[in-house]
Amino acid sequence: MALAHVASLRSEDPFRKVGAAALDFDNRVIGTAYNGLAPGFQAPEGFWDDREGRQKFMLHAEVNLCSLFKRGEVKIIASTTMPCTACMQTLCAYGVKEIYYRDVYQASDAPEIAKTYGIGFERVTDYPLNPA
Template identity: 80%
Template sequence: MPKKKSERISVPQYAMALAHVASLRSEDPYRKVGAAALDYDNRVIGTAYNGLAPGYDPPEEFWDDRERRQKFMLHAEVNLCSLFRRGEARIVATTTMPCTACMQTLCAYGVKEIYYKEIYAASDAPEIAKLYGIVMEQVKDFPVDLLGEMSS
């Protein structure tokens, strides 16, 4: 039986599900972060995840020291912004609230709405969003979390 329009997932849930799937590609064994960007018609511009620069193949021991390797990791939001021009993305969803630097980058790219699942307490993102009038909301329920309920 077809779903009624009221049962359709929201755009933030859709974007968050895409971000979650992107996070599964992260090579970081400690923290897997994914992000997705949608345009003004809610079409997917791209997805990205945190990791090393493309083409760099680190030695296996690189991953052993989390603190040492952390400075080399490119954040999902930075990787995502490399996929579009300023003003193209209206919505960005990310599995973790953007850090302060990533929030500043998203502002510079003209993103209007930011959705996240996990809170990052060390981030000034909420304060930055408020100053620039950017919608910033936590999205806890999205299809990846609801798959068990949807299939039953």
């Protein structure tokens, strides 16, 4: 979870900084990622001021993370925020077995999806570097 937190610090989003980390079946770090814009996109002036208007352009940390590995390579995902419904579906499609998160995201169906697919799903709030 500490790796996910550190990754979140790289996010340019002034309203919500989300980080995620992936570990393989030998508990080696595969990669870290954060929420942000597509690689190479330069946000025009004022882009970050309109939170509602820019949300559809933001790539979630989990989606960015999945771009770093192949299906079946990752056992554990740690994310600073509970995955949204779409990200949880994506993590299921990639064969992730366990998901740990820090902050609850009320609008997410992730707990129900995890239960249905038999994925370990746990909130973690006590870890090194916890900003709380």
